[in-house]
Amino acid sequence: MAKRLLTLQVNGRSHELAAADHELLVDVLRDGLLLTGTKQGCDGGECGACTVLVDGEPRLACITLAASVQGRAVVTIEGLSSSGRMSALQQAFHEKLGTQCGFCTPGMVMAAEALLRREPDPSEAQIREALSGNLCRCTGYVKIVESVQAAAQTRTGERA
Amino acid sequence: MRHEQTAPPRAPAPATHSIGQRTPLVDGIEKVTGRARYTADLPLGPTLVGRIGRSTVAHGLIRAIDTTRALALPGVRAVITGADFSAPYGVIPVAQNEWPLARDKVRYRGEPLFAVAADDEASASAALDAVEVQIDPLPAYFSAADACADGAVPLHDNRPGNIERRVEQDFGDVDAGFAAADLVLERHFECAEVAHGQIELNSTVAQWEPERERLTVHSVTQVPYYLHLTLAQTLGLDASQIRVVKPFVGGGFGHRVEPLNFEMVCAALARAAGGAVSLHLTREEGFLTHRGRPATGTRLRIGMKRSGEITAVDAEVVQRGGAYGGYGLVTILYAGALLHALYRVGAVRYRGARVYTNLPPCGAMRGHGAVNVRFAFESLLDEMAEALKLDPFAVRRANLLVPPTRTLNDLQVNSYGLPLCLDAVEAASGWQTRRGRLGRGRGLGMACSHYVSGSAKPVHWSGEPHAVVNLKLDFDSGITILTGASDIGQGSTTLLTQVVAEVLLLPMARIRVVATDSALTPKDNGSYSSRVSFMVGNAALRAAQAMKRVLVEAAARRLEVQPDDIDWQGESCSVAGTDRQLDFAQVVQAALADSGTLTVKGAWSTPPETQGGKFRGAAVGSTAGFSYAAQVVEVRVDEDTGAVTVERVWVAHDCGRALNPLAVEGQVQGAVWMGMGQALSEETQYHEGLHLRANFIDYRMPTIAESPQIDVTLIESIDPLGPFGAKEASEGALHGFAPALAAAVCDAIGIRPHELPVTPDRVFDAIHARRREQRLSARRAATKAVEKA
Numbered sequence: 001m002a003k004r005l006l007t008l009q010v011n012g013r014s015h016e017l018a019a020a021d022h023e024l025l026v027d028v029l030r031d032g033l034l035l036t037g038t039k040q041g042c043d044g045g046e047c048g049a050c051t052v053l054v055d056g057e058p059r060l061a062c063i064t065l066a067a068s069v070q071g072r073a074v075v076t077i078e079g080l081s082s083s084g085r086m087s088a089l090q091q092a093f094h095e096k097l098g099t100q101c102g103f104c105t106p107g108m109v110m111a112a113e114a115l116l117r118r119e120p121d122p123s124e125a126q127i128r129e130a131l132s133g134n135l136c137r138c139t140g141y142v143k144i145v146e147s148v149q150a151a152a153q154t155r156t157g158e159r160a
Numbered sequence: 161m162r163h164e165q166t167a168p169p170r171a172p173a174p175a176t177h178s179i180g181q182r183t184p185l186v187d188g189i190e191k192v193t194g195r196a197r198y199t200a201d202l203p204l205g206p207t208l209v210g211r212i213g214r215s216t217v218a219h220g221l222i223r224a225i226d227t228t229r230a231l232a233l234p235g236v237r238a239v240i241t242g243a244d245f246s247a248p249y250g251v252i253p254v255a256q257n258e259w260p261l262a263r264d265k266v267r268y269r270g271e272p273l274f275a276v277a278a279d280d281e282a283s284a285s286a287a288l289d290a291v292e293v294q295i296d297p298l299p300a301y302f303s304a305a306d307a308c309a310d311g312a313v314p315l316h317d318n319r320p321g322n323i324e325r326r327v328e329q330d331f332g333d334v335d336a337g338f339a340a341a342d343l344v345l346e347r348h349f350e351c352a353e354v355a356h357g358q359i360e361l362n363s364t365v366a367q368w369e370p371e372r373e374r375l376t377v378h379s380v381t382q383v384p385y386y387l388h389l390t391l392a393q394t395l396g397l398d399a400s401q402i403r404v405v406k407p408f409v410g411g412g413f414g415h416r417v418e419p420l421n422f423e424m425v426c427a428a429l430a431r432a433a434g435g436a437v438s439l440h441l442t443r444e445e446g447f448l449t450h451r452g453r454p455a456t457g458t459r460l461r462i463g464m465k466r467s468g469e470i471t472a473v474d475a476e477v478v479q480r481g482g483a484y485g486g487y488g489l490v491t492i493l494y495a496g497a498l499l500h501a502l503y504r505v506g507a508v509r510y511r512g513a514r515v516y517t518n519l520p521p522c523g524a525m526r527g528h529g530a531v532n533v534r535f536a537f538e539s540l541l542d543e544m545a546e547a548l549k550l551d552p553f554a555v556r557r558a559n560l561l562v563p564p565t566r567t568l569n570d571l572q573v574n575s576y577g578l579p580l581c582l583d584a585v586e587a588a589s590g591w592q593t594r595r596g597r598l599g600r601g602r603g604l605g606m607a608c609s610h611y612v613s614g615s616a617k618p619v620h621w622s623g624e625p626h627a628v629v630n631l632k633l634d635f636d637s638g639i640t641i642l643t644g645a646s647d648i649g650q651g652s653t654t655l656l657t658q659v660v661a662e663v664l665l666l667p668m669a670r671i672r673v674v675a676t677d678s679a680l681t682p683k684d685n686g687s688y689s690s691r692v693s694f695m696v697g698n699a700a701l702r703a704a705q706a707m708k709r710v711l712v713e714a715a716a717r718r719l720e721v722q723p724d725d726i727d728w729q730g731e732s733c734s735v736a737g738t739d740r741q742l743d744f745a746q747v748v749q750a751a752l753a754d755s756g757t758l759t760v761k762g763a764w765s766t767p768p769e770t771q772g773g774k775f776r777g778a779a780v781g782s783t784a785g786f787s788y789a790a791q792v793v794e795v796r797v798d799e800d801t802g803a804v805t806v807e808r809v810w811v812a813h814d815c816g817r818a819l820n821p822l823a824v825e826g827q828v829q830g831a832v833w834m835g836m837g838q839a840l841s842e843e844t845q846y847h848e849g850l851h852l853r854a855n856f857i858d859y860r861m862p863t864i865a866e867s868p869q870i871d872v873t874l875i876e877s878i879d880p881l882g883p884f885g886a887k888e889a890s891e892g893a894l895h896g897f898a899p900a901l902a903a904a905v906c907d908a909i910g911i912r913p914h915e916l917p918v919t920p921d922r923v924f925d926a927i928h929a930r931r932r933e934q935r936l937s938a939r940r941a942a943t944k945a946v947e948k949a
Contacts, residue, residue, distance in 0.1 A: 036201035037194020041359040041410070042443045046856035049359055077194035090192040095184050097826045101649025102191025103360040103410025109192060132865035135856060137357050137411050138649050140833025141864040143826055 006070050010035070011079030019066045026050045026061035029076060037077035037106045041135070048134030051107035052076050058114040060133075077106035080113065088154040089113055089147070098147030100138035108134045112148045120159075121152055177730070178661040178668060179884055182822035186654045186668065187408075187647070196408040199363040199380050200440050207365060208237055208277040210429045210439035211284040212422060213291055214448065215266040215273050218300035218518040218849030219315070222264055222293070225274055230290035235283030238432035239291065241274045245428060246396030251386060251418040251523075251619060255324070255485030257316055258521070260394055260424035266295060267315050267483035268518050269849040270448035272421050277429040277437045300518040302849055304457070304480040307517045315483060315516040324481055324514040325489040327777060329496050331568045332507030337472025340506070341463030345544050346474075348459050349536040351898075351916040352843035353480065355452040356525055357861050360410020362441040362449060364423045366430035375431065376403045379423050382416040382646050383686025384676050386619070390419035391427050406676035412648040413834070414524040415451055417688040418486055422449065447854035451486060451523025452844070454479040454514075456495075456532040463506075464544050468558030471506040475499055477533060481514045482521035488514045490780055491522070494529020497781025499537060501567040502578070502610045502788070503559035508568055518849050524688065526834055527611065527894040529780075535916060538607035538899030543912060552606050552903065553586050556790075570773025571782055575887070577814025577877035578608060581790035584812035584873040589792035595907065601799055602807075605903025606792045609895035612783035613816075613879075613888035614691025616766040625763035626691070627699035628682040631660065631707050633758040637748045639666070639707070641673045644684025645696040650890055651823040652692045656700045658819055659883060663704035664711075665730030666744070682761075690888030693819065694785055695764055697883035703762025710758060714751035715742055767881065785879040787892035788814040791832065793900040797908045802924030804905060806836060806868040809897070813872065816879040816887030827890040829870045835897025836868075837861050841917050 003018040010033060017032050029035045029052070040062055041049035050061040053075040080087040089109050092098065099105040108131060115122055115130035122130070127148045128141075136144060190196035197203075227239040242263030250256035261272050274291050278284035301307035307315075307322040314320050338344050364379040375397065381387045384404045392399040409416070426439035441449070456479050463472040477495045481488045496510035525531075545555040556578075561567065563576040585606065586592065595604045618626060630642040641660055647653040653673045661668045674680055684696060708728065715733050716723040719740055727736040734741035742750070751758055772782030791811040797804050811832050818824045841860040845852045853859040878885035898916055906912045911926045 030201075034203070035194075036197065039198070039360070039410075040200075041361060042856050046443065047359060077192075081193055086189070086193060093192045094188040097184065097188075097822050099185070099188055099191045100651070100826060100830065101358070101360070101411040102188075102196050102408065103198065103358075103649075105191050106194045128865045128867075132863045135357075135359060135861060135863065137359050137413070137834070137861065138830050139826055140829040140831075140836075140870055141867045142829045142833075142870050144864065 006067060008069060008074060009072065010074045011076060021065070021067055023066045024062060025064040025066045025069060028066040029061060035076050035078050039103055039106055041103060047104070048111060049104050049107040051110040051134060053110055053114055056114065056117055058111045077109060080109065089116070089151040092147040092151035092154065096143050096147040096150055098139065098144045104134060104136045108136060108144060112151070116152055116155060120156060176662060177665050178658045179819045180821065183654060183658060183820045184822070185651055186657050186673065198360055198408045198410055199365060199378050200361065202365060202378055202407060204365055204367065204378070204436065207436040207438040208279065208433055209281055209284045210275060210277050210426055210437045211288055212272045212425060212445070213274040213288045215262065215269060215271045215295070217266055217295045217297050218269045220266050220295040220297040222262060222266060222295055224294040226292040227274065229292065230276060230287040233283065233287050233290055235279035236276060236287045237279070238277040238429050239274060239287060240428050240432050244432065245394045245424070247393050249390045249394050249419060249424070250485045251487055252485060252489060253620065255489055258484040260421045260428065268520050270520060270851065271483065272425060275425045275429055277433040300849055302517060302519060302846060304478050304515040304517060307515050315518065319516060322516040324485060324516050325492055327492055327496055327510065327512035329508070329510040329569065329775065329777070334472045334474055334507040334509040337507035338463040341471045342466045343544055343547055344461060344463045345540060345547065346459065346461035347540055347543070347914060348457065349539065349914050351456045351532040351535060353452060353455040353522065354525065354838045354842045355447060355450060355844055355859060356413040356415035357859065358411030358413055358415055361443060362420065362422055362446050363439065364426040365436065365438045366427040367436040368430040368434060370434045374401050375427055376405070377423065377427055378405045378407055380409050380416055381406055381423065382409070382412040382648055383688060384644065384646065384678060385683050386686065387419045387423055388678055391424060394424045395427060395431065404678045406646055409646065409648040412687065413526045414528060414688070417524050417686065418451055420449055443856065444854040447851055447859070448520050450482065450520035453525040453531060454481055454491065454522035458533055458536040460536045460540050462540050462544060464548065466548055468545070468548065468550050468555040470503060470559050473500050473505055473508045475533065476511045478513045478515060480517050480519070482517055482519045484521040486521045486523040488522065491524065491529040493777045493780035495533045497569060497571070498530035498610065499533045501569055501571050501781065502608060504561050505559065505568055519846060526831065527891050528689065530611065531838070531895045534609050534895035535898040538896065539902050539912070539914070542605065542899065542903040553582055553591065556582060556608055569781070570778060572770045573786055574881060575785060575816060575877040575879040576788060577875040578788040578790065580875045581788055581812035581814055584875065585790045585792045585810045588810040588871060588873060589794070591792060601797050601908055602795065603904040603907030604792055604794050605900045605907055606790065607896040607899035607903065608790045609892055610786050610788045611888060611892035611895070612689055612781065613694035613785040613787060613882065614783055615689040616771040616782040616784055617779040618685050625765045627684060627695040628761060628763045629656070629696060629699040629703045630682050631703045631760050633707065633748060635752060637670070637745050639671045641671060641700065642681045643673065643675050643696060644681045645692050646676050646687040648687050650687070650827060651820065652687065652696065654823065655693055655697060655819055659697055659700045660704040663701060664708055665728065690891045693886055693888060694882050697819070697886060698764035699762045701762065701883045702764060703760055706760040706762060710760060711747050711751055714754065715747045718742060718750040784881045785816060785887040787888045789893040789896055791893065791896045791900050793897065793904045795901060795904040795908055797905055797923065799909060799927055802920035802922070802927060804840060804918055804923060806901065808868050809870045811870060811872055811893050812875055813889060813893050814875040814877050814887070815889040816882045817876050817885035818874045819884060819886050821874060824874055824889040825872045828872045828893045831891055831894040832870050832897050833862065833867060835894040839898035839901045839916055839918060841919060843917050
């Protein structure tokens with residue numbers, strides 16, 4: 001199938017790459033840009049492991065066409081740490097054990113990032129609602145909720 | 161009460177350096193930053209794309225598989241069938257009846273039949289379509305009853321009647337036990353088949369070097385050395401030609417304790433194509449590979465005295481095993497061994513049957529073999545408590561063991577924190593003041609459970625130690641732990657680091673872990689039966705002690721004193737009572753001056769008395785240390801819809817000693833939650849052998865929105881054999897959830913579920929059946945009253 005040149009803004013950098021119209025964002029990120037932090041855990045839209053931000057909104061990269069995000073800002077898990085410093089969410093998931101096997105973690109962190117950008121001080125119910133499209137099979141979610149709560153506090157503190 | 165049980169006062173744990181500390185995972189940063197490389201993420205260079213062709217027939221004779229057209233297609237590098245393998249495989253040495261690609265016969269829909277390797281996805285897909293298969297269908301069986309019926313065609317020629325394994329175990333005088341009981345109750349319980357649902361898709365990358373005839377395999381395995389041996393066996397290679405590496409693994413839960421067909425298929429494709437092949441399976445293929453918990457029917461009869469004492473147990477368990485042996489015979493033995501060993505019971509009769517059916521093979525899943533019988537046993541205890549007007553806690557307390565002891569089926573119990581677990585959740589949940597007082601539609605239920613800290617006899621009884629850990633110390637003053645232990649998310653890498661740091665009193669930052677690469681690390685029996693903390697922890701403890709001895713001796717030589725005079729403080733050491741001291745780098749220099757790079761080994765094996773009794777099958781269930789757990793579940797039941805909501809769980813787990821309380825809590829919460837999935841919503845479903853729920857939408861694992869707060873109390877019984885007293889923490893709390901939930905539902909609405917999962921439709925049907933029954937009996941009473949008048 002014919003490919004066309006796409007310009008993608010990923011983690012603040014501009015990338016030009018050739019992709020067919022049917023190519024999925026998850027494949028372009030993983031195979032094209034070698035950003036393998038974005039995971040695939042299902043056959044399409046079931047598990048949330050591939051969640052990335054597109055213009056600040058959580059999107060499932062496994063059911064998003066790469067061509068559809070042309071010119072829009074994409075952020076993956078690799079784009080959250082800056083200058084060797086983990087983001088508040090990454091730090092909290094690490095310290096509070098919001099991650100066990102780690103496979104759902106990038107998607108979970110990105111969905112939580114979208115939540116905290118929208119709602120800096122979410123209630124427990126809001127956290128559970130925002131992450132309800134992200135499956136984790138290890139933690140029982142208790143420490144994921146605690147991780148997001150801890151990160152929200154840190155971010156609030158940093159702004160104050 | 162038969163015996164007054166007061167828990168022994170807990171010995172205060174000694175002050176620690178690194179164990180007992182809430183410690184984030186040493187590989188957690190990789191996971192939260194996306195830097196962790198799982199098999200599908202590995203930068204191994206260009207590979208061919210592998211794909212598997214699967215049977216659309218549930219049971220049939222393979223007449224022909226013609227690969228000619230597929231091989232002629234552009235971009236196709238290899239097409240293989242069962243004929244490309246040298247031998248069948250199976251995790252249990254006496255039950256190896258599975259081929260990586262089916263030969264002669266197919267036995268379930270979705271069974272791998274042939275495989276292709278091609279330049280890209282499109283070519284691989286075209287090649288799959290071009291393979292021509294002829295299969296003559298045979299009658300197929302999708303339930304244990306149908307497979308065992310008279311005249312059923314055997315799936316395997318050596319198993320007429322399709323019984324893979326029958327188990328008969330008798331302990332004590334069961335008839336006398338029932339005669340001595342004040343109440344005898346019998347019930348039938350059904351548990352649906354459930355699947356592991358690990359989030360990482362199955363993936364293997366195999367690299368064949370044709371010039372050297374060497375194979376390197378990266379795969380998602382929990383037990384790299386089984387895979388290694390199985391690759392050698394099925395491909396007809398010498399094991400020394402193979403290297404197996406386990407990268408980061410995204411969960412296992414038992415799915416990956418067996419070598420799996422796709423791993424061997426990928427390796428055979430690489431050899432056939434003369435290069436490297438990636439085989440990434442879909443989620444649907446994960447469900448077809450299966451190895452989950454079998455659908456289980458349990459008929460259970462218990463005899464009980466008015467005091468709550470259990471006088472006799474009579475159980476009959478039938479497991480629908482699927483098409484191949486796998487771990488099946490171990491599963492049916494575990495069901496018998498762990499059915500009753502939690503308590504002191506008078507007598508037991510156990511009859512188990514593992515049945516072959518034309519469905520994806522079942523295997524080991526978290527809580528292996530013991531979850532469904534625990535549901536039956538604890539549920540029946542709850543019902544009998546109600547009938548005898550006893551508190552469910554009192555019934556458990558009437559049957560406690562007193563350690564050290566041997567259970568009725570000859571299992572050694574050295575530590576037994578169950579009494580403290582009971583006390584903890586009874587208090588935390590407010591059981592005595594809240595149960596029965598929560599109002600209509602709300603209820604509390606409780607149950608107990610236990611599990612092994614590693615099987616005391618390994619699958620391959622080779623005489624080797626159960627666990628070996630090597631430590632390397634070199635010129636850089638860094639210590640490397642070399643271990644074959646598979647960290648699959650449970651945190652074993654972190655735990656081993658903590659153990660070594662504790663013994664040497666060094667900061668964890670000085671220690672690195674290199675794990676699960678057969679070219680570098682010692683063999684380990686793998687991550688199954690919750691063995692790693694106990695067994696590999698003990699090996700690491702011994703390795704660190706050996707390292708410390710060498711370092712103390714070197715320091716003593718350098719300081720010209722006796723080793724006993726050295727006061728070891730880790731980063732420095734001194735001659736006791738003086739200011740003469742060496743820092744760690746100086747000690748390392750002294751040690752290396754004598755010997756060069758230091759490597760020491762620690763090994764550990766289960767003591768013989770923990771390896772079970774002498775009867776057939778006695779090894780299964782035996783362990784060097786049982787964990788114990790008790791939990792209380794609070795539910796809300798919507799009587800209009802039948803929906804059950806779990807409001808909260810209080811669980812107490814006897815982990816012996818919490819080496820990393822943060823990780824232990826996480827393991828216990830995960831176990832309880834996985835029990836909740838099975839109890840509430842998870843269930844595979846097939847139509848004529850076709851999987852109807854091979855995805856995460858229809859196979860319903862609980863989301864975060866429907867998952868409760870889980871409060872964990874850790875009970876530290878300080879096991880005499882565990883490393884620093886530790887026992888397992890990842891499985892034991894799972895088993896109790898389903899029966900506690902069923903008891904809570906009964907407390908809420910007066911209906912006792914005997915079938916898992918407790919889905920809204922089942923509860924709704926039960927509520928309506930009761931209403932119908934109530935209307936009918938009201939009508940009968942009215943009619944009688946009219947007749948009387």
